[in-house]
Amino acid sequence: MEGKRSNTRPLTLLRKIKGFTRSIVEDLARGRPPLIYIERFRNYCTDTSGNCSCSSGLSTGKEAISLKRECHARRLDVMLRVLLIVQQLLQENRHGSKRDIYYMHPTVFKEQSVVDRAINDICILLQCSRHNLNVAMAVTVTPLMLEQDIISVAQYVIVVEKESVFQRLANDQFCKRNRCIVITGRGYPDVPTRRFLRLLIDKLHLPVYGLVDCDPYGFDILTTYKFGSLQMAYDATFLRVSEIQWLGVFVQDCDNYSIPQQCLLPLTAEDKRKIEAMLPRCYLQREVPQWRFELELLLHKGVKFEIEALSVHSLTFLSHEYLPSKIHNGGLKILSLNQMILHQNRLKTPISLNS
Incomplete structure (x- = not known):
């Protein structure tokens, strides 16, 4: 089709x-x-x-x-x-x-x-x-663009959730320093953004990473890029970027990068309901069980934080330290089956949506 x-x-x-x-x-x-x-x-x-x-x-x-x-x-x-x-x-x-x-x-x-x-x-x-x-729509990928050759010296593509992070990386000249392409959909991506990203990956065959907030909405935005939106499911195979890898930010980053407690926000009742609604999605169990585990861990921890929280160390920490380290390690590390079972057992404590 x-x-x-x-x-x-x-x-x-x-x-x-x-x-x-x-x-x-x-x-x-x-x-x-x-x-x-x-x-x-x-x-x-x-x-x-x-x-x-x-x-x-x-x-x-x-x-x-x-x-x-x-x-x-x-x-x-x-x-x-x-x-x-x-x-x-x-x-x-x-x-x-x-x-x-x-x-x-x-x-x-x-x-x-x-x-x-x-x-x-x-x-x-x-x-x-x-x-x-x-x-x-706002930006159109035309048939002529689809037929054109696209040439780039970039080594990978990063999709960031929001414009403020995009501007941070632009100010730090991240693309020039690291030979990459940075794209933002300013929250939930529209069709032109997803179509342009799909075009870049098809033409350049580059690794693509996603950087979103550590909250249920950031997670949902990332799945929209990877699996498509429910409203446009008929066009999912045409727009989704199944190659995208989750780069951050993760729940455990708050410990790994010493994010102060005052930078963390408690999950709201709405946040918890959204997570509970996302957990049963079949593709999480079938294709990316590690992503599902991260979502469970978010619910278990009960806190969320934004990408900008990394700026507590310095304004350039995201571009000079965090992203290079994550890309070097290949984004989200895949746990072994035994490790996942161990972590799952640690999460057995019942979680109340009213807590």
Whole structure:
């Protein structure tokens, strides 16, 4: 399916749009209510048996949309309106943003999320990615960029969670000193950031590391890069960067790097609920059990801290000491089976979400 999406051409999409709308008109002409099936995808579940098919790029079933239900009729109306705009963009070889589309019918769409859902539905129906629809976002990876050779002297790529850390590394001239590429998605990454990162890795074949805060949101951001987002599970194989390695920061770093107690924050009840909700994700058990252990350790310790807490030693500690050391050691160390069992036994003490 990934290949179909990446090679989809405007004429092919226009033919698919024409066929889709023709089938709806024919149903209406014959007095039959249109029935549309949209495939559903997921990139994880909570089945810990390991028998699930998540992250495989395969459909997990189909959702039927019919005019018999008012909410479905509205959803189809929005989809057709967006599809008409997409058709015009393709025919005129122009690009428009999701926000442009929203403002073409604001009284109908009501809110941006309605347009976003319609675009996702259309991508699934037409078996394509958003860039094929000429629906652009803040930064667009164009088909021309995909065909170009990219040359770099960089030895690896670092993805940092937030802009403040990105600026810290820029001020320290980290890229120049270490021959690397630093990217930030400013929190949860958008599609252009993930697509650009995927392009870099495909073209340059470099190791890629992730640097996030030691809290449940940093962990969730890292898994978005590696496994994809639940909302865009249909496009996970096209956007995810499964090669990414977790560089830090880790719970045990607070001891290893002597982070003062005043730099540590207690996990909130919301933090604990989020961790509990993430722990059953099948890919943690199946593909990265060491990551799952780190999440359990975070919950057990009951504290979190930001990357910037390392600045307690010096402003340049992150770029001059921490990162070079972590990269030299290859990021998260993989524990042996015996070590993991030992650590798991140490975590047997029940944890209260109200504590």
